[in-house]
Amino acid sequence: MGCMAKNKSHDGAGPSQRQLRVGELIRRTLSEVLARGDVHDPELNRMSITVGEVRTSPDLRIATAYVLPLGGEGQGEVLKLLARNKGELRHAVGKKLALKYSPDLRFQLDQTFDQMDDTRRMLNQDAVRRDTEN
Template sequence: MGRIRVERVAEQMKKEIADIIRTSVKDPRIGFVTVTRVEVAGDLQHAKVYVSVLGSDEAKQGTMDALNRAVGFIRGEVGRRLRMRVSPELQFKLDESGEYSAHIESVLKKINRNSETGDMSR
């Protein structure tokens, strides 16, 4: 299958999954979730959905548990909305790249402050 089509399907799946989680999944454990990206296999049979969750580790784990419990419902909705003959199997993964970049930014700011004051010991 053409790589361009796979990328278009992945982008559309990202939009639809975000909408489904926001409007249709009624689990109270789901906190503030952002779908960051979707990677779809070339044959459209499998998809990895990367999500970013705001909150503590317990909130993140609860949200991931709720998403994994609702994966069948979400898969069916995606198939209906995108009119796909076969809906890809979804696998939710926690994307911590936002937290990592925030950590790197804070470290760089600290280094910058220390270099401006001349204090290189910390």
């Protein structure tokens, strides 16, 4: 009964600790695999890719990796290359992590850096700076 109450209180409350932990493990694994060039695709291996975050579904069967090529160049290409090598990346993640199921990997562009730049620009506006300094 304690487990049911725990799960019930978590409905709609954001990711669980387990989701966060597994997402971070997947992020690290993908980062290592991509940095070492362990994928058998020369086009993918020549790119430097940052894996900013990985979010998992509640059942851990789907993992969405938020990625960005170094310098922001070739964003469309990086998504195609990652999708093309999804099976090999999924296998590498499954081998490294002891999960019941290796998650289905999905890739999206990480918009965090763009949002930070927009925020920085906004904070540097004279009117906003005056308001924040008072």
